[in-house]
Amino acid sequence: MKRILVIDDEADIREVIQLTLELTRGWEIVAAESGSEGIALATSRNPDAILLDVMMPEMDGVSTFAGLQAEAATRSIPVVLLTAKVQSADRRRFAELGVAGVIAKPFDPMGLTDQLEALLGWNARREG
Structure with a gap:
C-alpha cells in the first residue's frame, strides 16, 4: 500500500485529497498543515510521495x-x-x-488519483 503525505494549510483540501486517495486506491494518507510539520512527518513516516501546496503561510511550498x-x-x-x-x-x-x-488547483477530485499516478509513473493495476 502506498503512503502519501499531503502538506496543505487548508483543512478542506487535505480532507478532499485524503478521502479521494483512500477511497480510490486504499492508500494511507498522512496530513500536515504546515511546511515544517510536513518535513518532520516526511522524515518519520517515510511516504512514497508528497503532495505539496505551493501557497502556504510562514513556510511556502518552495521553501x-x-x-x-x-x-x-x-x-x-x-x-x-x-x-x-x-x-x-x-x-x-x-x-x-x-x-x-x-x-493545478482547483483540481478534479475524481481525476486526482489517475493524475498523481501518471506524474509518478505508478501503474494503477500494480498493488503496493
Missing part, C-alpha cells in the same frame, strides 16, 4: 521542498506540487526545482 531536499532521509521522495499558479513561467520555475510534477 518546504528545499527543506526536504536538504535532508538525506527525504531527498529521494517524489514531490508533486499543488498550485493555483499555472502560468508557463511558474510551471517552468517549478520544473527547474526538480519536482515530479504539478497539479
Whole structure:
C-alpha cells in the first residue's frame, strides 16, 4: 500500500485529497498543515510521495521542498506540487526545482488519483 503525505494549510483540501486517495486506491494518507510539520512527518513516516501546496503561510511550498531536499532521509521522495499558479513561467520555475510534477488547483477530485499516478509513473493495476 502506498503512503502519501499531503502538506496543505487548508483543512478542506487535505480532507478532499485524503478521502479521494483512500477511497480510490486504499492508500494511507498522512496530513500536515504546515511546511515544517510536513518535513518532520516526511522524515518519520517515510511516504512514497508528497503532495505539496505551493501557497502556504510562514513556510511556502518552495521553501518546504528545499527543506526536504536538504535532508538525506527525504531527498529521494517524489514531490508533486499543488498550485493555483499555472502560468508557463511558474510551471517552468517549478520544473527547474526538480519536482515530479504539478497539479493545478482547483483540481478534479475524481481525476486526482489517475493524475498523481501518471506524474509518478505508478501503474494503477500494480498493488503496493
